[in-house]
Amino acid sequence: MPDKDTDRTYFTKHHFRTGLECPTRLYYNAREYPENREALPSIAHYRYNKKQLTALARCQFPKGLQIDSGSIERDFEETRKKLKKGNTVLFDPVFIHNRLLANIPILEKKGDKVNVYHIQTKTFRRQKSDLSNSAGEIYSKWRKYAIDFAFQIYVISRCYPGWEIRSFFLLPAKYALAKMDKLHEVIGKIQSGESSIRRSGIKKEEIIEPVEVTDEIGKILNDRDSLDSVIAKGRTFEEQLIEMAGYFFREEKYPVTIGNKCKNCEFRIERERVQKGESSGFVECWNESLDINLDNSFKPLVFNLIGPGTKHWVERGIYLQEQVPDGEFYTLDTISNVQGKFNEKQRQSLQIMQAKGNRGPEELVKPNLYRELNRWEFPIHFLDFEAGNYVIPIRKGRRPYHLLVFQYSCHSLTEEGHWNHYQWIDGADGTYPNYELVRSLKKIPDIEQGTIVQYSNFERNALRGIRKELLAEADQVKDAGELTEWILQIINRHDSSNPTGPYLSDLSRLVKNYYYNAEMEDSLSIKDVLQSIMSVSPQLKEIYSRPYNSENYNAAIWWQADPEGAAKSPYRLMLEDREDEGIRRGTEAMVVYAQMLSEDLTVEEKQSLHKALLRYCELDTLAMVMIYQHWHYLMEENWN
Structure with a gap:
């Protein structure tokens, strides 16, 4: 449907597919509920x-x-x-x-x-x-x-x-x-x-x-039964279409059925928006079907538990985490006494205990976390890439959705606790970003020494892909041999689960396997992990209540309290009182870079997007520094 016309008096393919998935959502579509x-x-x-x-x-x-x-x-x-x-x-x-x-x-x-x-x-x-x-x-x-x-x-x-x-x-x-x-x-x-x-x-x-x-x-x-929908019942495509369009135009709500399909409903809006008075179609459906009041409590739902395996509870009519019967999750003693690493069932059990009113310990740390941190050698380089996969390749000989790495940020931390920040971003000036990225990385002081830290294995895999490109174009790129050799020594490093360094370590694996705190909810993304750690760490509160200065930030105060006394997310603070366009996640960075590549922007517009990308990427590596700092304090207190 063309963007130029916002009149919703027509029934489109989007509405039809929505109706096939859940005909009740047509009511919220027709009444333009917030998404x-x-x-x-x-x-x-x-x-x-x-x-x-x-x-x-x-x-x-x-x-x-x-x-x-x-x-x-x-x-x-x-x-x-x-x-x-x-x-x-x-x-x-x-x-x-x-x-x-x-x-x-x-x-x-x-x-x-x-x-x-x-x-x-x-x-x-x-x-x-x-x-x-x-x-x-x-x-x-x-x-x-x-x-x-x-x-x-x-x-x-x-x-x-x-x-x-x-x-x-x-x-x-x-x-x-x-x-x-x-x-x-x-x-x-x-x-x-x-x-x-x-x-x-x-x-x-x-x-x-x-x-x-x-x-x-x-x-x-x-063909009859060619569609798998709630209202199919042996009807033809046309019969189902007519019925769905009728519900939509009459603004009539199809009888509500709740289940696992509700997890990704577009009318399940953010908690803060509901608390500010916006209408949530998701809340209306669930309040109609269950004897609860999601408006006020926002009680944790079972499909918000980390990891798979929650569908069986929904199918049994167990929708809230507090409803999960005792005996179907681990006890705190069991989880605390098990060595090795957290599994998904243990994490789910900790969430369920919190939902039942048992907050448990403020933090649980498996000994292997300290064991691996103790292997890291200084300087520690916290590295993050921003990249995009676009259907139209920008370079000859590339496939659709070829990965384009257009930016990095690196915080390098010394053993004495001092840090330096290094960054690079493609200027959308016609050079090939993937190769320029490697040339710039090589200039980071002591990058070949110490430990490189990433959040997930994305940076290693991206460098591996760039090396393949260079090998294929060795006759066209003068420094291809030098670049491929340098990349090889980086990507061949072990993760710190291996006793032999040097390391290219995955911080997200350490979070997933060895760390839990009582402020963690249903996500292990770096943004949510950082906010939870800042809420339980007096050391981070002390450090980041003081101004933070860099190329991209002037006197930023990263530790600020929310109304409940926990730490606000630094990613939210980054967007407050900004002059440039804000970026909150990697997908937004992809879109912004695409704008820089393809749109006819003024110098001012391009500078604004450029600044937003730099600020976002720097915060990603600073977030890794903050998580490490907290863990380092815990290690000094608890690790012999």
Whole structure:
């Protein structure tokens, strides 16, 4: 549905798929209930890739006409006029039937024979398999995309019943290689009207795979029980569509059923927003179905327990962590006395005990945490990369979604407790970021010495991928030999679980296996772990109640109390009273870097995004420093 029109008087493919998953959500859609914001960065990243792929696909149709008159109704009329003129190719034509709306990326008409192209960003590998089995049934991983497409075809066929329609997915080919350098820049110029499609030579690109799905779409449209939905009951596609649209337009709530499907409901908004008075569809559903009041308590739910294995409780009607029967989780004594590492069942048990009112010890630390920290050699380099995977490669010879590492931050800590901060960010100036990153890393003082620390194994894997690139282009990159040799000595380091150094250690593994505190909730992300540790650490409170200064921060006070007396998240504090655009997570950083690459920004806009990226990445490595500092204090007190 076009972004230009916010009028929700139409029923779209998005609404239909929502109804298949949970028809009750149509009520909240129709009444425009607020939605969870956690998914917004991922949606923005998807939209960027979809926009890029669509622009590339349209280069195969140089005579295509854009439908863009400013509103859905005018676009619908413009589509009808263009179709009456005979053979044509249309971009973004609009079709409306009984308030059902279809918006098509590309439509090709030759008489009554029409090809409809539906663009998706999921990669496809024809050599491995097609989209459907021998019976013409779409494989499950492609099914939701096929249902979206079937909705579009249904609407078009009702508008023009005499058409002979063939349906095609246009997908990024998984192992195709870009033939042009800076393909994203060429696409950007085409999108802005600055470059001729014919002149660009872009038609020779082969990273888009056309896949005909006419028969598969027909099967979905025509077979009973072709859809797995709450209201299917042997009904046809059309019958289900009509019923769902009816609920939506009447703003009538389908009878509520709760379960594991509610975990990722978009109307499950953040606790703070509910407490400020915003309406939560999730809360309404659960309060209607259960004798609880989530408005006030926000009692922990079982599907918020860390790790898998919670579905069996939901299926038994056990929805709150406090309802889990005794005997179905470990006791505190059992967990405390077990050596080795925490497993997911133990972590779940600690969460359940808290939900039942037994807070337990402030912290639990397995001895192996101290054992590994004691192996680390100074200087300790806390390293974090920011990277993006974009459907259109920026360098020749790369596949769709090739990893692009555009930034790093490094806090280097000496044995005396002094630190230095080093950083690098791609200037979007035409150089290849992956290689420039390594050249810059090599300049960090003593980076080959001591211990390198990452949060997850991402940095090791990213360097491994860059080394493969350099080996493949050794004849084109003058210092390829030097760079590959340097990378090899870094990625061949052991993690600190191995008794032999030097180390490239994974801090997230140490958190997961050996550390727990009573402020931890349902996440082991660095942001949530940091906030929990700051809330229990008097040492961090003392250090970070004082001003922190760096290239990117001026007198930042990282320890500030929330209304309950715990520590506020530094990631939230970073966004308060800022002049630049804020970034809270890695997906947002990907979107911001894509803006810098592809959008026509002013110098001021680019500087603002540049500053936001630097601030965010620095906080990630500072967070690792803070976690280490707290653990180091514990080790001095408890480790002999």
